[in-house]
Amino acid sequence: MKNSFVVDSDFTLYKEAFLEENSKHNLISKNDEKLLWEKHIYDSLAIKLFLEKYNIKKANVLDIGCGGGFPCLPVAIEVPFLNIVGVDSIRKKIGSVQTISDKLGLTNLELICDRVENIRGRKFDVIISRAVADMSKICEYALPLLKKGGYFVGYKSKKALEELEDAKPVLKKYSAEVVDIIEYTLPLEEVYERNLVCVKKL
Helix, strand or coil: CEECCCCCCHHHHHHHHHHHHHHCCCCHHHHCCCCCHHHHHHHHHHHHHHHHHCCCCEEEEEEEECCHHHHHHHHHHCCCCCEEEEEEEHHHHHHHHHHHHHHHHCEEEEEEEHHHHHHHCCCCEEEECCCCCCCCHHHHHHHHHHHEEEEEEEECCCCHHHHHHHHHHHHHHHCCEEEEEEHHHHHHHHEEEEEEEEEECC
């Protein structure tokens, strides 16, 4: 049985602001606009499965490669007790996410236009990433910025297990291990299986 979760927030204003920015900067494809909730917002909010399972009430969170604001914007709206930093190297995307955040009055989201390798001197309780790179590469980015005892949570497809085999040397290098794979499905007509791969820094 796949996991599911309840969404508490109203995303009406967010959708309006996002679609306005998307019309200017093509953050997602026009075809995906029709599935904005199912494929992007709901998928982003799957982090709630991890937060609830591991009883995380407060955390400093880094979203690596936040792009058009996924997952950082929906998560900042839905989970206000998280302090989130979104980083991406594409200025127009960071600009659009900042515009949306300002329109919604979010105070728990900070945005940085830079490569993640250039973030120095900061450590995070939780690091998340969606649709950026394979597990080996994204762990190489994430694990140096993770506090000891912290978690990296990667949003992954069914190919997650294959990627984890290649990621073993990186996990060993940073004294980290996979502690959980949380399965869930998107609310689409066809079965669309997803995974949260949870890595803990020992």
